[in-house]
Structure formats: structure tokens, C-alpha cells
Amino acid sequence: xxxxxxxxDLTVTLTQPGGPVPVLERLSFSVEAGRTIAxxxxxxxxxxxxxxxxxxxxxxxxxxxxxxxRLAGEDIAAARxxxxxxxxxxxxxxxxxxxMTALNPVYTVGxxxxxxxxxxxxxxxxxxxxxxxxxxxAVQIPAAERRLHAYPHELSGGMRQRVMIAMALACRPKLLIxxxxxxxxxxxxxxxxxDLLKVLQDEMGTAIVLITHDLGAVADIADSVAVLYAGxxxxxGDTQSVMRAPQHPYTRGLMACTPHLRLGAAAxxxxxxxxxxxxxxxxxxxxxxxxxxxxRCGRADATCLDKPQPALAxxxxxxxxxxxxxxxxxx
Amino acid sequence: MTSNAASAPTGADxxxxxxxxxxxxxxxxxxxxxxxxxxxVVRRGASFGIVGESGSGKSTTAQGIMRLVPxxxxxxxLRGADILGLRGxxxxxxxxxxxxxxxxxxxxxxxxxxxxxxxxxxxxxxxxLSRRQAAARLDALFAAVGLPAEARxxxxxxxxxxxxxxxxxxxxxxxxxxxxxxxEAVSALDVAIQAQILNLLAKLQAERGLAYIFISHDLGxxxxxxxxxxxxxxxRIVEQAPTRTFFSAPRHPYSWSLISAxxxxxxxxxALKARYLVRGEPPSPIDPPAGxxxxxxxxxxxxxxxxxxxxxLATGPGHYVACHRIGEIAAPDFDRAQAA
Numbered sequence: 001x002x003x004x005x006x007x008x009d010l011t012v013t014l015t016q017p018g019g020p021v022p023v024l025e026r027l028s029f030s031v032e033a034g035r036t037i038a039x040x041x042x043x044x045x046x047x048x049x050x051x052x053x054x055x056x057x058x059x060x061x062x063x064x065x066x067x068x069x070r071l072a073g074e075d076i077a078a079a080r081x082x083x084x085x086x087x088x089x090x091x092x093x094x095x096x097x098x099x100m101t102a103l104n105p106v107y108t109v110g111x112x113x114x115x116x117x118x119x120x121x122x123x124x125x126x127x128x129x130x131x132x133x134x135x136x137x138a139v140q141i142p143a144a145e146r147r148l149h150a151y152p153h154e155l156s157g158g159m160r161q162r163v164m165i166a167m168a169l170a171c172r173p174k175l176l177i178x179x180x181x182x183x184x185x186x187x188x189x190x191x192x193x194x195d196l197l198k199v200l201q202d203e204m205g206t207a208i209v210l211i212t213h214d215l216g217a218v219a220d221i222a223d224s225v226a227v228l229y230a231g232x233x234x235x236x237g238d239t240q241s242v243m244r245a246p247q248h249p250y251t252r253g254l255m256a257c258t259p260h261l262r263l264g265a266a267a268x269x270x271x272x273x274x275x276x277x278x279x280x281x282x283x284x285x286x287x288x289x290x291x292x293x294x295x296r297c298g299r300a301d302a303t304c305l306d307k308p309q310p311a312l313a314x315x316x317x318x319x320x321x322x323x324x325x326x327x328x329x330x331x
Numbered sequence: 332m333t334s335n336a337a338s339a340p341t342g343a344d345x346x347x348x349x350x351x352x353x354x355x356x357x358x359x360x361x362x363x364x365x366x367x368x369x370x371x372v373v374r375r376g377a378s379f380g381i382v383g384e385s386g387s388g389k390s391t392t393a394q395g396i397m398r399l400v401p402x403x404x405x406x407x408x409l410r411g412a413d414i415l416g417l418r419g420x421x422x423x424x425x426x427x428x429x430x431x432x433x434x435x436x437x438x439x440x441x442x443x444x445x446x447x448x449x450x451x452x453x454x455x456x457x458x459x460l461s462r463r464q465a466a467a468r469l470d471a472l473f474a475a476v477g478l479p480a481e482a483r484x485x486x487x488x489x490x491x492x493x494x495x496x497x498x499x500x501x502x503x504x505x506x507x508x509x510x511x512x513x514x515e516a517v518s519a520l521d522v523a524i525q526a527q528i529l530n531l532l533a534k535l536q537a538e539r540g541l542a543y544i545f546i547s548h549d550l551g552x553x554x555x556x557x558x559x560x561x562x563x564x565x566x567r568i569v570e571q572a573p574t575r576t577f578f579s580a581p582r583h584p585y586s587w588s589l590i591s592a593x594x595x596x597x598x599x600x601x602a603l604k605a606r607y608l609v610r611g612e613p614p615s616p617i618d619p620p621a622g623x624x625x626x627x628x629x630x631x632x633x634x635x636x637x638x639x640x641x642x643x644l645a646t647g648p649g650h651y652v653a654c655h656r657i658g659e660i661a662a663p664d665f666d667r668a669q670a671a
Contacts, residue, residue: 042523042524186384186385188588192608214522254523259529264579264664
């Protein structure tokens with residue numbers, strides 16, 4: 001099956017007085033209809049920048065220097081602004097972390113959902129509102145008729161995120177980018193939002209790019225995962241296989257530094273100190289020519305400090321890793 | 332180390348919260364019962380975790396204890412004195428012993444003041460030290476939280492998020508408190524940085540006999556750091572237990588729901604979620620209904636739950652539960668969920 005989204009060798013740079021500074025470096029990944037890929041990594045690794053590049057919403061000063069972004073075969077990175085406007089909200093849409101800042105406080109949620117339908121599908125006001133109501137029901141908002149005329153401030157955080165999902169999916173997009181969609185929500189609500197996304201995805205065949213730092217969410221919803229570090233993809237593969245046996249020391253570190261819930265009889269064991277990844281992600285403009293993770297890596301040796309940044313290379317069935325000394329054991 | 336904590340043995344009662352209530356009037360009538368009769372004891376050198384959804388009152392409990400919001404009723408007893416009744420100099424004295432770290436380190440540091448001034452401020456305000464006297468203590472404080480001494484002259488924007496939180500911790504440590512209230516202190520940090528800060532908090536506790544009230548929505552973090560856990564729902568504690576007891580045999584349906592939502596993905600989780608994960612969101616804390624506050628979302632609620640408010644009763648050593656149906660409903664099989 002041809003992928004809905006194929007990002008190929010995407011390089012994004014930031015213009016600085018001393019010359020362009022790389023932000024994303026030769027990033028490649030793809031996702032098929034009805035499937036979900038998770039982009040994970042710490043802040044500053046380029047997750048959100050990747051999302052903005054796909055949406056054609058790179059902030060001023062940032063530009064695509066190389067690579068292609070194919071949406072159903074069409075290179076949207078090279079598309080003209082008018083074409084992008086036609087795609088955004090219809091074939092391509094996005095939900096953001098903080099629904100309160102992404103919703104317009106002076107329009108009712110019904111009007112905001114209807115806007116995309118009127119614009120892209122040329123529906124009249126009444127027909128668009130009817131479809132908006134159907135979407136509110138689809139995202140399981142109780143008393144949807146009443147909520148159609150509510151303003152964002154009248155809704156709880158979980159409800160607002162459901163409204164965002166309703167807006168994003170109203171035109172049945174081929175691709176949905178979800179940037180930390182549940183980070184601002186309570187755990188019980190998080191679980192409900194993920195369930196909802198899965199149900200709607202099954203029904204519409206939407207491909208999802210999930211951006212998250214939460215490995216629990218990855219295990220929960222993503223079919224495949226791409227781990228980003230300092231603007232490059234350093235590990236990629238099928239979620240189960242990556243989680244079972246992460247090959248890159250950074251992926252391994254991310255998994256080890258999250259406290260895992262121990263339940264039932266296992267709760268009796270005392271807790272040990274958490275594994276840490278020392279140090280910080282190198283800031284923009286200060287990425288080394290060698291492996292960018294080398295100075296935080298417990299496995300780094302002379303090779304890592306000497307050779308250039310390793311390229312992402314196949315490391316097993318549907319697996320790839322960018323490391324001179326990948327791990328081979330299970331986690 | 333001349334820590335205050337050294338003066339009494341670890342494990343003795345340090346802070347007592349008795350029937351704390353924080354109510355806010357709502358324009359147009361009614362009252363928000365943000366915290367509605369919360370009692371617990373924090374022991375010296377121990378970590379007391381408070382979990383719950385937003386709106387459960389966990390942050391307001393912290394703010395009530397710190398007197399950042401006025402308490403409507405209740406007592407907060409620290410070193411034999413009810414700090415809710417203190418004023419002026421006595422209150423300043425008491426504040427030396429209890430300090431706070433907030434969720435967003437950027438918002439809690441004055442952007443126009445350098446790191447050294449920020450950390451020295453409590454020494455000058457609460458201990459009356461001169462600028463020079465306070466400065467003499469800074470090196471040790473910066474070292475304790477893993478910041479280089481040169482960082483003293485930097486401004487908050489020049490630090491990373493994790494370093495800013497270290498700065499907030501250094502400031503909280505300055506007066507050598509007995510207890511630090513951490514309100515979602517690691518929630519805004521990346522996982523790798525979160526682990527660094529959690530390890531720092533554990534190290535400081537071991538070195539100084541510090542106690543923590545640790546407020547978090549992340550059960551994994553609370554299990555990792557805390558000795559005791561209290562679950563809040565709509566302004567009340569609905570279950571409280573030693574950490575091991577809580578995660579091996581929780582008894583309140585709301586605790587089951589919170590845990591089910593946090594279990595790693597897999598078939599066992601799906602089964603748990605189907606039976607125990609509550610749907611919807613907490614109701615408004617404005618004039619909460621009679622009866623159990625969780626009844627509206629509880630899959631096991633019966634008539635009695637809607638009519639009669641359940642008391643928080645002891646069900647085992649240090650284990651308290653507020654539920655009419657305790658023992659009547661089969662608890663989730665968390666052993667199976669763990670094995671999966």
C-alpha cells in the first residue's frame with residue numbers, strides 16, 4: 001500500500017546571522033492509511049518542527065532546505081500557498097497540545113467546526129452546523145445540541161480537546177497530526193481521548209502522526225515509532241519491536257528513566273533510583289559533527305568520538321538505528 | 332549539616348493537617364468546595380503523595396497549607412504551632428520550616444533577577460541575613476542541587492527547564508526547611524530531565540531528612556518517590572495508604588480507575604479499562620451533592636451511595652477508604668495486569 005505521508009530526507013534550517021543552522025537533518029519516515037506513527041524525543045529534538053514543516057506552517061526564519069513531503073504522492077513541501085490552504089483542514093489537519101489556545105474564544109464551537117466544512121466542502125451554514133453536530137456526537141460530547149452553541153471557555157479541558165478532534169476530523173482528512181494531544185489532560189481523560197482517536201481512525205482510515213514524549217502513549221496507540229534526537233531520527237521501527245528491544249542507547253535511556261508502575265504483588269518491591277540520561281540535548285547551532293548523543297551516552301567509545309554522525313541504517317526486519325554500537329539485548 | 336531535621340528522629344509526626352477546608356464564593360451564588368475536610372499527617376523524612384484529577388483539590392490543599400489561599404477552616408500544625416493562626420514575625424519564622432516548589436519553574440522565578448539573588452532571597456527575608464551573609468551560603472546551596480557556582484550570576488532565561496527547577500529547589504532549601512511542598516514539580520519536564528530531578532529530590536531527602544508533600548497526577552512518579560499516597564476526589568481524600576499497600580491492594584473504585592488508566596497497554600489493560608475506568612469528567616465542585624461525591628461516575632454506586640456521605644474509615648494498618656461498598660465488589664486483578 002502506498003503511504004499517505006512520506007517524508008523523505010527532510011532538512012529544515014534556521015537562518016542565523018552566521019549562516020543557516022540545521023534544525024532537522026535528513027529526516028525520513030512514512031505512514032500508511034489507518035496507521036499511526038509516533039515521533040518521540042525530548043524538547044528540542046525537532047518533533048514539533050517536523051509537524052509544522054508537514055503542515056507548511058514553519059515559523060519565520062525556518063525553511064525547508066532539502067527533501068520532500070509527499071501527501072498521497074503529491075510533494076506538498078513544494079506546493080504553492082494557495083494549494084496548501086486548500087489542503088489544510090481538509091486532507092491534512094492538526095490538533096494541538098493546548099486546546100484553549102487553539103480554539104477561538106469569541107466563536108461558538110459549532111461555528112468553529114462548521115468553518116472547515118463551509119470552506120472546504122462548500123456546505124451552507126445550516127448543513128455545516130448539522131455536520132458539526134454529528135461530529136460532536138462522534139467525539140462523544142454529552143448534550144451535543146446544547147454544546148454546539150457553547151463557547152470554548154464553557155467547556156472543560158477534556159471537552160475542548162474533543163472539540164479540537166471534531167474540528168480536525170470534520171473533513172475526513174487523510175492525515176492527522178496530533179501534537180501532544182493529551183499532555184494537558186488528566187490520565188483518565190487521556191485514555192478516553194486515545195480510545196476515541198482509535199475508533200475514528202478505524203472508521204475514516206486516517207493516518208496519524210502522533211508527537212509525544214510519553215512512551216506509555218506510544219505503546220498505547222502507535223503502530224510504529226521514530227525516535228528523534230537533535231533533529232535526526234536515531235531509531236525507527238515497529239512499536240512492539242522497538243519497545244521490546246530498543247537498539248539505540250538514547251531510546252533505551254528514555255525507557256529506563258520513566259518510573260514504571262508496579263502493581264499487585266510487584267508493588268512490594270522497593271523502588272530503586274531511576275536511571276538518568278545525564279546532560280542536555282545540544283542546542284541549535286551547537287550540534288557536533290560526531291554522534292550528537294555521544295557526550296550523554298554510557299556506551300560511547302573512541303569510534304563514537306571520532307567518526308561522523310552515524311547514518312540511520314537497517315538493523316533488522318522493519319528496524320533501523322543510527323548508532324556505531326547498537327544494543328542487541330532485549331530491554 | 333545543621334539541618335533542623337536532625338533534631339528529631341525520622342518517622343515522628345512532622346506536619347498535621349486537620350480537617351482543612353478551602354471554600355471560594357462564586358459570583359452569582361454558591362461556593363466552590365475546593366478542599367472540603369482533608370486530614371493527614373506527614374512524618375519526618377517521609378514523602379506524602381497526593382494524586383487525583385484536575386479539580387480534585389490537590390493543588391488547593393498545598394496552597395491552603397502554605398497560606399497562599401486563605402483556609403476556610405481547619406489546622407495545619409507544624410512544630411507544635413497551627414500555622415494557619417500565625418501572623419507577622421511568627422509566620423515568617425514558621426515559613427522557614429516549610430517551603431514550596433511549583434510546576435512551572437519559569438513562572439516562579441523573577442526574570443529580572445539573577446540566580447544568586449533569587450536563591451538568597453528567602454535567607455534575607457526569613458532569616459534576616461545581610462546580602463553578604465546570604466551570599467556566603469550560596470555555594471553550598473548551588474552544589475547541593477548540582478548547579479555550578481558560576482551560575483549565580485545568570486538570569487532565569489539562561490537556564491534550561493531542568494536547571495531552572497534545580498534553582499527553585501535550591502531556593503526552597505535555603506532556609507533548611509523540614510518539609511518541601513512539591514506541586515507537580517516534575518510534570519512540566521521531559522522524561523530524561525524528570526528522572527534527574529526525581530533522583531535529586533531523593534538524594535536531598537536522604538541527606539537532610541527532608542519530608543515532602545508531593546502532588547502529582549503521575550502514579551508512576553508517586554510510587555517511585557512516596558512512602559504514602561492519598562487519592563483526592565472533589566476536595567476529599569477518598570483513599571489513603573502506605574505506597575506498597577496502595578499499589579498492591581487499592582480498595583476505592585476511583586483508585587482502581589486511576590490505576591487502570593495508567594497500566595501499560597496490552598490485553599490486561601483493556602480488560603481493566605472496560606470494567607474499572609470511569610468515563611466522563613469530575614462534576615463541578617460548586618455545591619457538591621449529598622452522598623458520595625464519586626457516586627455519579629462510579630460503576631458500582633447503589634442507592635445508599637447517592638444518599639449518604641461515606642466516612643474515611645481504617646481498613647488496615649495506615650489504610651483508609653471512604654466507600655460504602657468496600658469489600659462488596661471484586662477488586663481488579665492487578666497481578667495479571669502486571670504480568671502482561
